[in-house]
Amino acid sequence: MIEEDEVAGWGVTLAVGCECGAEARQDVGQALRGGELCWDAELYCRACGAGSCLGFGTGEAPPWVRDPLIAQHGTVRLRLTDPATGRVAVLRTVREAWGLELPQARELAEQLAGDGLAGTLPEAAWLRERLAARGVPAEVATGTGTALSPWGGRR
Numbered sequence: 001m002i003e004e005d006e007v008a009g010w011g012v013t014l015a016v017g018c019e020c021g022a023e024a025r026q027d028v029g030q031a032l033r034g035g036e037l038c039w040d041a042e043l044y045c046r047a048c049g050a051g052s053c054l055g056f057g058t059g060e061a062p063p064w065v066r067d068p069l070i071a072q073h074g075t076v077r078l079r080l081t082d083p084a085t086g087r088v089a090v091l092r093t094v095r096e097a098w099g100l101e102l103p104q105a106r107e108l109a110e111q112l113a114g115d116g117l118a119g120t121l122p123e124a125a126w127l128r129e130r131l132a133a134r135g136v137p138a139e140v141a142t143g144t145g146t147a148l149s150p151w152g153g154r155r
């Protein structure tokens with residue numbers, strides 16, 4: 001079980017080549033802020049002092065941000081605390097969250113009631129907040145298992 005206060009954000013630092021020839025740091029991160037998923041990436045070179053923002057945004061993180069995060073931290077699963085609660089509410093939440101058709105939403109809702117949905121910790125926290133807003137408790141568990149991931153264009 002992962003507690004609420006650990007859910008602020010995930011980051012990873014990568015070593016990349018700078019134009020000056022030295023090794024620069026590339027920091028990428030993803031977080032949940034005010035109910036919205038955010039990501040950002042920046043570059044800093046200690047040798048020449050070059051620094052730049054490589055990008056930032058809300059919503060799903062691009063693969064070049066998300067993939068290193070998962071490589072570093074792995075994924076977690078979000079699953080319903082009680083699989084029997086709020087079936088309609090769960091279905092509505094997943095439809096809204098990704099703009100899905102009913103059959104796709106039903107598949108994700110079933111996953112949530114079973115093994116759970118796999119994602120990064122901020123992604124799981126984001127969906128948990130949306131479910132909580134409809135009165136459906138869900139919990140974050142470690143270990144991906146066979147869980148599907150609706151994030152990252154992999155559904």
Ligand SMILES: [Zn+2]
Binds near residue numbers: 020
């Ligand atoms: Zn440099």
